[in-house]
Amino acid sequence: MNKENKLFPYFQPIVGAACGNIIGYEALARQHDANGRVISAGALFSSPDIAVEQLITWDRMIRRLALAQFSQTNFNGYLTINISAAWIDQLTDFNSLPTLMMLDEFNIDRSRIIIEITESKGDLDKLVEIAGVYRRHGLKIAIDDFGAGFSQLERVMAIQPDIIKLDMKLFQNATKGGIASDVVCLLSRLAECTGCRIVCEGVETAEDFHFGLSCGAQYLQGYLFSPATATFKKPLQYQQQISSLRKDFLNKALIKEKQKIQFIANIKHLIERLKTNLKADFNFSHLAAHPFKDSGILRFYLCNNEGDQISSNFNFADGKWFEDDTQFGFNWAWRPYFYQLLALESVKDSYRIVTSEHYRDFNTDMLCKTLSIRLDEQSILLIDIAAEWA
Template identity: 60%
Template sequence: MDEKFELFPYFQPIVSVASGRIIGYEALARQYDKQGRVVSAGHLFASPKLDTKQRLELDRKLRRLALQKFSEIDNSTYLAINISAAWINNLRQLNALPTLKMLDELNIDRQRIILEITEAHADINKLREIVKRYRQQGLRVALDDFGSGSSQLERVLAIHPDIIKIDMQLFKKASKGGIASDIVHMLTRLGKRTGCQIICEGVESDNEFLFGLNCGAQFMQGYLFSPAAAEFKAPNLYEQHIGSLRNKYFRNTVSKVQKNIEAINAIKSFIYKLKDTLQADFNLNELAKWNFSESNIVRFYLCDNEGKQISPNFNFTENHWFTDPRKIGFNWSWRPYFFQLIALESTGDCGRIVTSERYHDFDTDLLCKTLSLRLDAQRILLTDIIVGD
């Protein structure tokens, strides 16, 4: 094969946010450019200049070099090696898995190897069977670039990966807020619910690391700690740095949660006052004098014990109240904040305000929560409030 396609492996550390230690590496393809600089060679595996056989030969040669280098270190770290889903389609026999043969020849503990299934298309049934065989042989499986394509959820259902790596571009967008942030939080929750460990890739700044912590990621990978390098590093190299970042996250989050608790308590006091007022006839103009602008309340309405809305929405905006009857007759009994309140009362826990998760309000596009509270024996008070990011 042409010398310009001679590749060699570099290794990028993956760190644990809990221990601060390097727990593994991802093997990445590198080559020299015309100026003799080390550059990424990942593009070659999709290059039209190489046929399938040539790309496969490059891939397996690189994999062997990475495993050979990894076999020389004596610690508990793992190595993640990329396996293109396209290669899986090219296997004629499901039992003919060259990676397993390499591991046996190099005497590498299979529990220290993770196979990262990359983004290319593959037959789902074949992929499921291949992953099953790898697992039977003691290897773990990661799903790379999660969130980058429509096929990803199908793969989660098919192979139940041990590890999910959040797509780098999506993660970077998410760290700046907006809907991308909501998507990454949703993906990390999915990982937790399915028992997958979460790795955030492309972490380059303290703020991105802190965002990863906020998402619940257990592991991080990126230039904040190290680019891919030719040699492995001491497992405890980044402990102090990660410890400092954890402490910063802890202090900032405690302060933020304290402020949120204070704000919620103030709103709850306001709602209890509203409850007392609603026991009798009330005047919306009188309510406007309560300074609702500082309460973050945008509307309230009443439901019966079956969840049916029996009042109009009482909306507050620009220091004025107005009523909107369009939701009268709607039933909200299926919403968690409603049936949780009823369930608490059935256990004798009465008088508590039950709070929903955050959501974007359809009418105002604001980020809101709904608070539910027993008004009297027949009615329940629902209050929508604005919340911060």
């Protein structure tokens, strides 16, 4: 039996975090190994020993089989079809696209089909052109493996996809925390700003699912629910499981929020004491009497109304305070937490705390936030805190 006869489609469900239903499937190429087991055909399609024309022929054959099977189901969701960006370069007539002809053949509602552009290769101008053709015919566009390289970011800006699928390796690394987590959250915010839906691939554990929710992902896909299978499942197959996962997430989120509220209360109390000390004859011995250990406060410093730093940095680490004057004279007027405070004062909403976005501190590599608050008419108090506490 030749390789062509061994190739066939399998379907991996994609679930909706809010509804708990299976809202779509991704069609994936499969084949049998020497022992008759079903395995991914990815190695075959990435082989440099097979002509591109042959691979395209096999790919279209699998696509046609997937669409034929999809057309025979009662499932009302969508189907994602993978198309290699590199293979799009082989197209010469955008008025006669094979996928559109297949949809006509099987009488499939085009609004239920998503074209998922894979791989980082391919001519960007052609990708933009073909994406426009698909959209004019009612299909949606997804970018696969987002976060795997700059080319993907370039594609997002050019194609403006309807759906972004986060790179599986990046997502799984992000669940462990660190900078990968920061990147995924940033990419999620970018997607929200551009109106894209986020799909998290590679969801294998409850922790993966919870991390996806915390990043704002609406759709999730992975072995936690199901690998790709030969048939379509009942839409409510995982509703109870997802409901339980959401409840666990809510319980954990509530615990964290309560801790955050208590932390904020403690921070406000310490800030008032700090302000009192700064307005008097400030010295480190006064600060040592207050419970800054485990408070999350990393440092504080003073600026004038023009944003110039008029004090040293007073840093707290290992239970002790120490002074660092290397940033004396720096100007921070361009930071949002500084000019936002001045703007609030201009509308008589003064003496409140303004909080920055999360950022990673260059010196400590810690995730931080900066708080700004009016100390007196001439100076503003800036306080850096560990964001993991907040």
